[in-house]
Amino acid sequence: MYALCDVNSMYASCEKVFDPSIRNKPVVVLTNNDGCICAACHIAKRMGVGKKFVPYFQVKDQLAAVGAVIRSSNYELYADLSQRMMETCERFAPHIHIYSIDECFLYYGAGSQLDYVPAEGWQAHAAAIRRTVWKEVRLPIGVGVGLTPTLAKAANHAAKKIEGYRGVAVIDNEQARRQILKQMAVGDVWGIGRRLSARLCDIGIHTAWDLSRARPALMKKQFSVLVENTVHELNGSVRLSWDDVRAPKQQIYSTRSFGQRITDKESLRHALVTHSGIAAQKLRRQAGLASAMMVFASSSPHDQEAYYRGSVLHRFTTPTSDSRVMANAIASVMNKIHKEGVRFYRCGIGLVDLVSTKNYQGDLFNTSKDNAELMKCLDVINAKYGRNTVHLAGQGIEQKFAMKRAFLSPQYTTRLSDLPVFECD
Numbered sequence: 001m002y003a004l005c006d007v008n009s010m011y012a013s014c015e016k017v018f019d020p021s022i023r024n025k026p027v028v029v030l031t032n033n034d035g036c037i038c039a040a041c042h043i044a045k046r047m048g049v050g051k052k053f054v055p056y057f058q059v060k061d062q063l064a065a066v067g068a069v070i071r072s073s074n075y076e077l078y079a080d081l082s083q084r085m086m087e088t089c090e091r092f093a094p095h096i097h098i099y100s101i102d103e104c105f106l107y108y109g110a111g112s113q114l115d116y117v118p119a120e121g122w123q124a125h126a127a128a129i130r131r132t133v134w135k136e137v138r139l140p141i142g143v144g145v146g147l148t149p150t151l152a153k154a155a156n157h158a159a160k161k162i163e164g165y166r167g168v169a170v171i172d173n174e175q176a177r178r179q180i181l182k183q184m185a186v187g188d189v190w191g192i193g194r195r196l197s198a199r200l201c202d203i204g205i206h207t208a209w210d211l212s213r214a215r216p217a218l219m220k221k222q223f224s225v226l227v228e229n230t231v232h233e234l235n236g237s238v239r240l241s242w243d244d245v246r247a248p249k250q251q252i253y254s255t256r257s258f259g260q261r262i263t264d265k266e267s268l269r270h271a272l273v274t275h276s277g278i279a280a281q282k283l284r285r286q287a288g289l290a291s292a293m294m295v296f297a298s299s300s301p302h303d304q305e306a307y308y309r310g311s312v313l314h315r316f317t318t319p320t321s322d323s324r325v326m327a328n329a330i331a332s333v334m335n336k337i338h339k340e341g342v343r344f345y346r347c348g349i350g351l352v353d354l355v356s357t358k359n360y361q362g363d364l365f366n367t368s369k370d371n372a373e374l375m376k377c378l379d380v381i382n383a384k385y386g387r388n389t390v391h392l393a394g395q396g397i398e399q400k401f402a403m404k405r406a407f408l409s410p411q412y413t414t415r416l417s418d419l420p421v422f423e424c425d
């Protein structure tokens with residue numbers, strides 16, 4: 001089983017943590033340089049103000065009229081509260097995958113542990129996670145539980161958006177699955193974007209339930225492997241890996257727990273640079289630049305030793321999408337992340353405060369060190385010949401941190417070298 005924990009209106013909620021006087025007011029957060037609205041709390045949304053990406057000056061008077069509280073984005077605060085929320089969630093499950101600044105998947109084991117049910121039952125377990133995060137971090141979260149990441153996402157959607165669930169939803173039986181999927185538009189399914197959902201609606205697939213009933217083979221033929229896998233996931237079999245699904249637009253994360261604990265600084269740096277490479281590639285695919293990068297690593301709360309977490313928010317002099325610039329930044333903060341004697345269990349990086357290359361305004365005094373041509377070349381080669389065919393030396397040659405995947409099947413559909421070969425005489 002998987003549980004997806006997701007903070008409601010993350011940035012606006014973070015602003016309310018240390019200032020209870022604004023908890024019942026409409027709060028709106030602005031992007032870098034106070035240009036546009038980038039987040040709004042549910043009160044502001046209900047009032048019809050706080051639409052994302054609207055320039056601030058256009059709605060300034062409207063916001064003042066409803067008494068909205070305006071805040072500039074404070075990524076240092078959001079990044080730290082994010083880590084605290086993850087720490088709390090992590091205690092509830094054997095494994096965690098941090099998916100974005102405000103979302104994490106908890107997973108409870110595969111194979112023989114697949115039937116695991118917490119003693120108190122899933123509903124009470126999910127409610128306990130929600131309650132504990134509120135108690136310890138003062139962030140409101142929604143928790144969705146399901147047999148696959150896609151179903152956990154769907155349950156989370158229900159927890160937040162469908163009336164009657166109030167923050168917690170569990171899909172652990174057929175009736176619950178049917179009930180939630182039927183009330184969910186196909187565009188709200190994990191990984192199905194706006195364009196894809198319009199095309200699905202054209203052929204009569206309007207809800208998540210409709211999609212779950214579609215023929216997987218047909219979906220593959222008409223759309224893509226991703227849609228095919230999504231159909232399987234909606235029916236309860238795990239098909240997607242974290243990196244397959246499109247990253248959320250506003251920040252890009254890449255994280256992993258290690259196959260085995262690592263202790264040396266060099267291996268930790270290799271792992272972090274590998275993650276920055278994955279995230280940077282996703283960033284370039286959406287033509288974005290990152291103004292800041294979160295770098296973090298920690299031990300496991302389930303280990304015997306005292307828990308340790310190191311995290312830094314690094315601001316780039318000019319926004320970047322260049323893997324080399326990010327690798328250098330990681331090298332410069334390693335002393336703040338690594339600690340002798342700590343057995344690291346997971347690490348990752350998050351690119352935050354993203355801007356689009358299209359409307360980015362250059363800085364006269366700080367010229368960008370990005371080499372877009374080189375990065376494009378890197379991406380083209382890796383797309384053609386498989387991930388990491390060409391990579392930075394900073395990722396390490398022999399990756400000690402790589403996941404334990406001794407029983408992994410070949411990547412038939414995505415890696416050229418794994419294509420089955422037939423020989424005919």
Ligand SMILES: [Mg+2]
Pocket residue numbers: 006007008009010102
């Ligand atoms: Mg959220």
